[in-house]
Amino acid sequence: MPHPDLSRRLAPLSAVLLLSLAGCAAPAAPDTAPSTDTHGEIAGAAELAEPAVGLTSIDGDGRVSHLDLLDETTTALGTVRPPSAVHSDGRYLFAADDTGVSIVDSGVWTWDHVDHFHYYRADARLLGDVEGEGTAVVATSNSSTTGGTGLFFPGSGEAVLLDTEALSRGEVVERFRLSTSPGAGLVVPAGSFAAVAADDEVNLHDADGAEVGEPAACIQPAGTITTRVGAVIGCQDGALLISVDDDAPVVERIAYPAGTTAPRATVFANREGRPKVAAVAGDAGVWILDTRERTWTLLPTPEPVVQVTAVDDKDANLLALTPDGRVLVLDGETGAQRAASPALVGASLAAGQTVSLVADQQRAYLNGPTENRMWEIDFADDARVAREFAPERAPLFFAETGR
Template sequence: MRHPLALTVITASTLLLAACASPPQPEPEPTAGAGHGQVAGAAEVSEPPLHLLTATTDGRLTLLDLLSEEASGLGRIDAPLTTATDGRYLFADTGDGVEIVDSGMWTWDHIDHFHYYRAEPRVLERVPGHGTARVATTNSSTTGGTGIFFADGEAVLLDTEALSRGEVVERFRVRIPEHDGYIVPVGDHALVTTGEGAVQVRDRDGTVNGDPVACTDPAGTLTTRVGAVLGCRDSVLLAVAADAGTAVERIALPEGVAAPRVWANREGRPTAAGLSPDGSIVLLDTRERTATALAAPRPLIAVTAVDDASEHVLGLTVEGRVSVIDGATGAELALTEPLVAASLAAGRTPTLIADDRRAYLNGIAERVLFEIDFADAGRIARTFATIDEPAFVAETGR
């Protein structure tokens, strides 16, 4: 079913999209099958097929094409509690399983160039499980694994290559003592928390590989261009896939700064941002293996690292504004009007997303999707009025 979103377009200019420049030094090349991320039935296109995939609290799905500004209804899933994305799929935790929505849009990163693909969107088979779930992804939508840790202690590693063909295949499912845990994919392996202050490296069949690595109070995971991140109480683990297996390194946090519970960045970049419990911004540079803290220019509830030449960091303030911050100094460069004040007043927390050109913010109570040009003094480039509340949002095609 197709229906148009009501649109209020702030600028008449077409949104120009381009792949980001090559990094200043080489990173480990992603593993990929033949065809550079090609999947049977998908069409290669000349530019990133960027879309916003939204879900309502009762599971109604809409896919908004950011080039054509057309929206398509994708049916519905069970009511989500939380969602996660890898830039292609939406993983929706429903409390008794994880629903998987394939947007059919993805980018394959070949380090010095990119390949872009479009296919038909679809809802895939549900992954069964008990209790709430944490989902951890990589930056590849066609290779490697996707981790799901259920509250009852079951850790599941999905085969992402199979997902790209529309098949839900579990590489392994293991029972761990019940705790607030994680299973974090790293190449063909995965980090799995034990519930006893440590992390194991497991092979693709679930076999434990090597000695456990200490990690008290694990919280917050993200995959950067360099490797997979998992926060611990006083440090951060960085796991990097290598020919000999998975190498796990420890990055110290600044003295007196507690680990953020959430990390976010422009997908695939080396630097991630998180908010420490004391309100400071922590920037984790996985290329340099360093973590630094910046005083936030005002109280924030979420941050994300754009990690561009200008070192932009974006923050969502407690008043519902978007703050554009200098990642080198912590100075505030721009501040929007209160965009999502009504959502925050209603106890709803929007999602702030960044890519290389724009940021996106879902006004849930406002029923508006905001597109923000953070490099142009936080200018609101476009707004998209929605019929339903966009309670959850993911940018796909990146």
């Protein structure tokens, strides 16, 4: 069947901390084009009339495969070290284990030009490894050809910023590698800057690693995502939102509502680039962070959920995964249930396998390592399973690429 149109992505603060930090970087918002606008084009890439969307997966032995969602063909891309975590920006897969990060280029991507999009295909390839101690936390922007990609290695406390433009040329280049204390941390790209969250504070750096401005407090940093508005870092008392204005980064603190007792957000997810993001709030429901309005909203859910992502479309769809493996379609303004799929990944969840629920404008995708399946779900049509895929190798991790 043809793939649906994937032309995508495109109350006051409780407390605000504005740090106007002077720097020497070029003007850019986290997901805007460089000063020389190439529309995401790189040498050797073919521009397409529609997005070449696929599901790029990695099995337990590190074998990488790409399923083309247009013609349903599968291509083997090679082998990386068996990962314990995988992060993707919609083009690259960053497969992390205890000794570093292996980088896979799916070869398909979309350039968001705000009012229109450009779609590209190039050769898929394995780009190489970045060494580090401990399973890295990876943070990306919404551009796969400009800016930076952040890696934080908890075993050593090393904070690394990769040059994403160099990745688009097939080169793995570190812009900086800084030392912090071992433990939890993040390196979050924001325009021409990067925020390093460690030791209960966030320090901003230019692309060469030099510190810019004063640090901002962030107790127990965990969770990050980039929206059209800026880059988000989760903290114990709320979130920091980092944007760029007049060549300088601006940090705003978005505090949780006064008096809340719900567990904090630690994992954020949404349809790429949209301003609203979602996070599980323990048994209390779901947190919705609106980065445009700088507000948090706690939504009750009809039953406990273990994963959530905000579609943030005109119907305010919110998708959630239940402990028994069903996908719920919820009202993103009230939390009320609109639809539910059959139990698809209950066995994977019971076995402690990594299951990911990913949404674009019209479809959601889900992997079941134990079930050895991947599913395409039409969430607007009563959570109908539109397609089911049975890959040759169990998809331990996957990403929707080309979007």
